[in-house]
Amino acid sequence: MEDAGHATQILTAHAAGLAGCTSCGKVHPGGAARCLRCGTPLSPPDGRSLQKVWAWLIAGLIVYIPANVFPMLQTTNLGRTTDNTIVGGVVDLAEHGDYGVAVIVFVASVVIPLGKFAAIAYLALSISRTVRLNADRRHVLFVIVEFIGRWSMIDVFVVAILSSLVTLDFTATVKPGIAAVSFALSVAFTMVSALSFDPRLIWDVEYPPRAKGSET
């Protein structure tokens, strides 16, 4: 199909000087400011959205640092207070033999966020042609990133549930640390970053829009 597409010279909306609404999909002529149907502001797929992606991504990366450095959980067990960072917690779990849980936590807290960072950065870079990637592959990657995004809050959920459930005062208390907030922010920032990514750009790169006035 791809090759067929190439052969038949698909005309994209952007190439045709049109702009589709991002929420309802109605196609408008190039200069339209708002969607006539749903009123969503229309913006042409350009570098601005990519800037947003980068901005949110960087913000997410910044807050991801304290999320790993500061303790995620402050566990007070019979008067002994232990602070656990994410990686420290994974190591503890692994040491206790809970490899399954350790793998889950490690994947959810480390692999997925880092993968997301990498994926978003890779997409953004591929848009600006620094990296070459097949458009369809890029699209699949984007779908994956969007899908995974909602699951990377699993850590935050665990911490929130633990701290609300385990408040046995002296014997056992779990308090969220600074890292929990940071991690939640990091996840949120990367989600926003992924949302800010305009998937139309994927195809723009493949099929660059014609110069103005070349059509008609």
Next chain:
Amino acid sequence: MSDSRPGDMEIERRKPSFWRNLSLAWLIPIAALLVTLFVAWQTWLDRGQTIEISFENAGGIVAGETTLRYRDVIVGNVESVAFVPDLSSVVVTARLDRTIADSLPEDAQFWVVRPEVSTSGVSGLTTVLSGVYLEADFEPSPGAAFDRFTGREDAPLVEPGAVGTRITLRAIDAGQLSVGAPIFHKGIEVGKIERPELLFTRDGVVFDAFIREPYDELLTSATRFWLTSGLSLSLGTGGLDVSVGSLANVVRGGLTFDTVFSGGEPIMEGQVFELYENEDSARSSAFEDPFENTVEMSVEFEESVSGLAQGSAVTLRGVRIGTVAAINARVRETDERREVRLRATLSIDPGRIGLPADVGEEGVIDFFSEAVRNGLRARLGLQSMFSQSLVVELVNLPDPEPAALVTLPDTPPLIPSVESELPDIGATAEGLLTRIDNLPVEELLDQTISTLATIESFVADDALRDAPGEFVALLADARGVVGSDEVQALPGEISGVVTDLRAVTETLRQAETVANLVEALNSVQTAAQSVTDFAGDISGAAGEFTDLITRLNALTEKANQLEIEEFLASARELLDSADALIDTEEARAIPQSVTAALDEARGALEELREGGAVENVNAATASAQEAADAIRDAVETLPDLSVRLQRLVREAERVVASYGSESTFSRETLNSLREVQAAAEALSKLARAIERNPNSLLFGR
């Protein structure tokens, strides 16, 4: 193909300005960065400051878990536990709140709180679950910020932040006290004692005690401390009284204090008190210990004052009147040279001298200046014969060099001193030892041993052992002699003779037949003849008797003169002789002869009575006269005999008395001798009666 439109120009599009194209979204990472940096900075600030505390051992301290608390609030956390390079102690690094760390003074105390069960209760129980923690106690001093400390091994007994007065107690031994023992005042616990420490400078122990506010106001210089064991036993007229205090008091011991006299002065922190054994001694100490209203005097000595110390006694003719307050050396400038003199400052209690208590310093100085004029001098003296401790003696010398009390502007008045008469103890002791060494102890021992050996062999001698046996045998012999039938019978026979004689004379007296007189006279004539013969016999017997008595006399005299052994020997001899004598036929025959003679006389008289021949009266009278003469001759020896007998008895009595008045032997001997005496007296009477009136023998008058 005519296309009027211009061809596409190759134009370079105006690039939008970088800043205009910049999205506002970039603010977000900037904000995130700022927030993150702020959090980091805040966290770094919150880390606080590290301090290092060294402990002998870090029992229970876990890096990262053990907390550090001040007034039971967590103010820090132990970061690491490490050894010092030479492994001699453990250094605990703890991170403290900055505010706390900034206020740590140099003498801040740190100790490990552990669960502890002791006689005073259970403490630190929470650490069983939470693990040990470090507790800090200090007086906050902002800005001090010391960061190296030495930790205590145990918690201070006084809880951190307690207010009160710390004092020092001094006791002979700490046997009845343990750490944390309570201090009572009228039964209320007002303080605690801390760990007793041995005093190396003198015998005893000292320990700190802490009296809590507000009870510390009760402490004055008149306060005395004594031991209360919690268990008291007293035995009085009311019976046995046992009172048991609280169990803790029994187990730990305790102290009680009270003010034992009025007028004490307030004390300083760290005041030293003596600890007394019991309440009595504590209360009585009030009358002996403190010197009041003391006036300072001083004495300078040229000789060595080694042995004199602060606290040494100052005596006035043997009575303690004060104490040596200080000893120091000072250089005195004289005209020619500088010399070092040792000056002792004396605290003298005027009350002890007998001066009124309010006499004041001037009064005391006046007293001493007058006393010095009268010969009072100070000198060093020995405290006791066997100690090297010195005392300052104030003595009145009979004829001293004139001197006066020297009043100096900046020092106490100076009492003139004289050279002491201290014997050189060292030399004396050495001499004594030498002399002891020279004593012929071994010789003496040898002699003693040989003497004892001699005594032993002497005592073991058979002869000595037999001596008492022989003595007993002797006495038994003597008793046998005296107890022999013959001797016993002798007095009886004599009395029998006398009775017979009395009966004869009675018969004679009662005879009324004058008619038979002639016959009788005839018979009398023959009887008189017989009597004459008999009288001759009597004379012979009397001679033998006299001989016996003479021997007895000689024996008695000898016995009197002899020592006891000789006496005993002689006594045995005497008794043997007496035995032998008494045993002789003749002696036995005496009574028989007398009896026979009297029988014959009686027979003669009977014949006379029966005869009745008056005509023969003249012849008979003549014969009778003759017979009477013969009798008188015979009888003349009788008084002599009786006198001798009496004398014998007296001698014998005396001998026997000297021998022993109470023994049976002497009593028996005495009795028999008395009977002999009685017999002698009867004989004497008979003789005298016959002498006075020989006719009575014939006519019964």
